[in-house]
Amino acid sequence: MNPAPSSSATDAAPVLQAAGLRKSFLSGEGSIEVLRGVDLSVMAGESVSVRGESGCGKSTLLNLLSGLDTPDAGTLTWAGHPPRGDRRAAFLGMVFQSFYLIPELNALDNVLMAARMLKPPGAAERARAADLLARVGLAPRATHLSTQLSGGERQRVAVARALMNSPQLLLADEPTGNLDERTGDAVIELLLELCRETRTALVLVTHNAVHAGKTSRHLSLHNGVFQ
Amino acid sequence: MPWYLYLALKQLFPAGRKFPFFTAISVLGVALGVMVLVVSTSVMGGFGREIRRWTVDTTGDVQVRADGGINRPADFLAQLTKVPGVVAATPFAEGVVMLEHNLKPSYPAVRGIDVERVEAVTPLSKYIYFGKLDDLDDDSVILSSQLAAAIGARVGDKVEVYSPLLIEALKSDEAYLGRELRVCGIFEIGHQALDSSLVFVTLRTMQDLYGRRGSADGFDVKITPGLDPDEAAARINAALPPALHGHARSWMEINHDLIFILQLEQNMIFFLLTFIIIVAAFSVTSSLLISVVRKTREIGLLGALGGQPRQVAACFCFQGLVIGMAGTVTGLALGATVLTFRDNIVAAFTRLTQSEAAIERFYQFKQLPAHYSASYITAIIVCTITVCTLAGLLPAWRAARLKPVEALRSE
Numbered sequence: 001m002n003p004a005p006s007s008s009a010t011d012a013a014p015v016l017q018a019a020g021l022r023k024s025f026l027s028g029e030g031s032i033e034v035l036r037g038v039d040l041s042v043m044a045g046e047s048v049s050v051r052g053e054s055g056c057g058k059s060t061l062l063n064l065l066s067g068l069d070t071p072d073a074g075t076l077t078w079a080g081h082p083p084r085g086d087r088r089a090a091f092l093g094m095v096f097q098s099f100y101l102i103p104e105l106n107a108l109d110n111v112l113m114a115a116r117m118l119k120p121p122g123a124a125e126r127a128r129a130a131d132l133l134a135r136v137g138l139a140p141r142a143t144h145l146s147t148q149l150s151g152g153e154r155q156r157v158a159v160a161r162a163l164m165n166s167p168q169l170l171l172a173d174e175p176t177g178n179l180d181e182r183t184g185d186a187v188i189e190l191l192l193e194l195c196r197e198t199r200t201a202l203v204l205v206t207h208n209a210v211h212a213g214k215t216s217r218h219l220s221l222h223n224g225v226f227q
Numbered sequence: 228m229p230w231y232l233y234l235a236l237k238q239l240f241p242a243g244r245k246f247p248f249f250t251a252i253s254v255l256g257v258a259l260g261v262m263v264l265v266v267s268t269s270v271m272g273g274f275g276r277e278i279r280r281w282t283v284d285t286t287g288d289v290q291v292r293a294d295g296g297i298n299r300p301a302d303f304l305a306q307l308t309k310v311p312g313v314v315a316a317t318p319f320a321e322g323v324v325m326l327e328h329n330l331k332p333s334y335p336a337v338r339g340i341d342v343e344r345v346e347a348v349t350p351l352s353k354y355i356y357f358g359k360l361d362d363l364d365d366d367s368v369i370l371s372s373q374l375a376a377a378i379g380a381r382v383g384d385k386v387e388v389y390s391p392l393l394i395e396a397l398k399s400d401e402a403y404l405g406r407e408l409r410v411c412g413i414f415e416i417g418h419q420a421l422d423s424s425l426v427f428v429t430l431r432t433m434q435d436l437y438g439r440r441g442s443a444d445g446f447d448v449k450i451t452p453g454l455d456p457d458e459a460a461a462r463i464n465a466a467l468p469p470a471l472h473g474h475a476r477s478w479m480e481i482n483h484d485l486i487f488i489l490q491l492e493q494n495m496i497f498f499l500l501t502f503i504i505i506v507a508a509f510s511v512t513s514s515l516l517i518s519v520v521r522k523t524r525e526i527g528l529l530g531a532l533g534g535q536p537r538q539v540a541a542c543f544c545f546q547g548l549v550i551g552m553a554g555t556v557t558g559l560a561l562g563a564t565v566l567t568f569r570d571n572i573v574a575a576f577t578r579l580t581q582s583e584a585a586i587e588r589f590y591q592f593k594q595l596p597a598h599y600s601a602s603y604i605t606a607i608i609v610c611t612i613t614v615c616t617l618a619g620l621l622p623a624w625r626a627a628r629l630k631p632v633e634a635l636r637s638e
Binding site: 063068069085087089090096100102104105106113116118120145 | 228229230233234237238241242524525527528530531532533534535630631632635
């Protein structure tokens with residue numbers, strides 16, 4: 001379990017570089033230190049799985065890596081630059097356990113929502129969204145509201161949305177947690193395949209050893225540090 | 228369209244649902260407030276217009292009176308028509324008489340008019356629905372409709388008229404016979420007080436009744452259309468000979484108190500009914516706050532997708548703006564509909580409460596007047612849209628304060 005990139009990727013600049021990340025939360029009268037100095041470097045096209053027990057800080061780590069939360073200590077860079085909210089839409093995509101599709105929008109518009117964060121979508125963006133939906137096997141369901149889709153279909157829409165802006169980094173937080181085994185396997189296969197094709201760096205938080213085994217690097221978080 | 232405006236519209240009018248219930252309720256609340264405001268201010272504006280109509284149509288734009296009367300009306304008329312802005316003028320004399328028909332007495336105000344000139348100043352003919360103005364001579368009278376009905380007089384009937392000279396004659400132990408006049412016309416202006424207690428005779432008849440020997444009480448004046456009546460009155464006052472002890476007043480000055488009270492009522496109604504809009508805006512705030520709570524995880528997602536807090540705030544603020552605009556348009560349409568059918572509505576209401584006569588007596592008008600005031604309609608539109616947009620601020624602030632990490636974690 002090595003937080004450093006594999007030798008095949010060391011000649012490129014890291015897409016994600018985290019050093020000494022620390023995070024603690026107040027609990028009662030004291031505080032709990034969830035992350036105790038996490039180091040992580042991820043290269044373009046690399047896929048990294050993070051496993052660990054429930055409550056060990058996997059989701060907290062993803063929140064720090066995505067810039068949604070700030071570390072108590074440590075440094076983080078996105079492609080060599082400090083993380084900034086206004087760069088998030090273009091730089092990274094996120095996939096969550098609970099999909100988080102917008103119920104008022106259909107599948108196509110949910111995918112296009114990521115593009116809308118950058119600019120009002122034109123024909124090219126619509127074509128790409130339709131293409132991504134076709135890639136995840138949902139072209140016939142493009143005009144269906146998210147409430148009319150099954151769990152697996154929703155997660156595939158979420159994957160397409162995460163890749164809509166061709167991000168350099170994709171963070172997936174237990175994306176198969178709410179899916180049955182067969183659907184979960186299919187979603188992971190799809191995620192890895194699309195990331196490979198587009199050389200998108202992937203950080204996959206999962207409990208599933210089989211899914212973790214399919215990534216190029218495997219990390220285990222224990223007591224707030226990578227083992 | 229920026230994503231926050233796009234999403235705001237999608238949240239208000241979700242795809243796949245034929246009837247956006249929450250949005251419709253919010254819009255309806257605002258629309259009802261706007262409708263009540265439009266109807267109330269327009270009816271009050273209508274009262275003002277009616278006062279102008281019956282004042283100008285019976286006494287002209289400006290009225291000139293002299294303390295001791297005008298002894299040479301023809302000479303004064305020549306002077307008056309030279310004043311810039313004066314189009315026409317007609318002399319009048321006023322008083323009160325006792326009028327009797329079939330032993331039914333009444334005590335109307337009587338107005339002596341110059342039949343040759345009066346139509347150039349006031350469109351009296353259009354209110355005469357039995358008989359003609361041209362039939363008015365020194366032995367005839369035109370009665371108001373309700374007065375004619377009260378004493379049972381019709382065109383062609385004879386009425387006895389007694390003036391205050393009767394009292395003077397009685398003091399001197401002289402015999403005084405009333406003047407017999409033929410009813411040559413019946414008019415209705417649409418104002419209860421005028422329609423129940425005013426009669427027209429010729430100026431000469433009025434001079435005879437009051438023993439004035441060729442003098443007039445004053446002149447009704449028509450001015451150039453578009454000219455400010457107060458300005459015209461000022462010009463006439465400047466041209467009046469000091470020896471006359473006369474004074475010209477515009478129709479607005481004559482009815483100053485009534486117009487002031489109506490304007491005050493109109494402003495007060497606008498002020499008070501604006502609170503209906505504010506109450507409706509609170510319901511907009513409440514429904515948007517519920518929306519923020521229901522969509523907490525979506526708001527977290529927007530942050531995760533790259534949305535900035537100010538953009539999330541704009542999304543909810545815009546929803547308030549859209550509700551305000553939709554409510555305003557709907558309210559204006561509802562208000563216009565109610566005003567179009569106002570007489571039917573009032574008739575139905577008065578029939579139901581059996582209060583037709585009381586309403587007419589109290590409000591002086593047979594029909595409910597209405598006048599759209601551009602300034603009030605503009606004020607209603609601006610006020611409603613502003614208040615509703617402000618109503619979105621609190622939910623917007625709440626939404627913008629949500630931290631994406633915590634919002635995504637919320638249950």
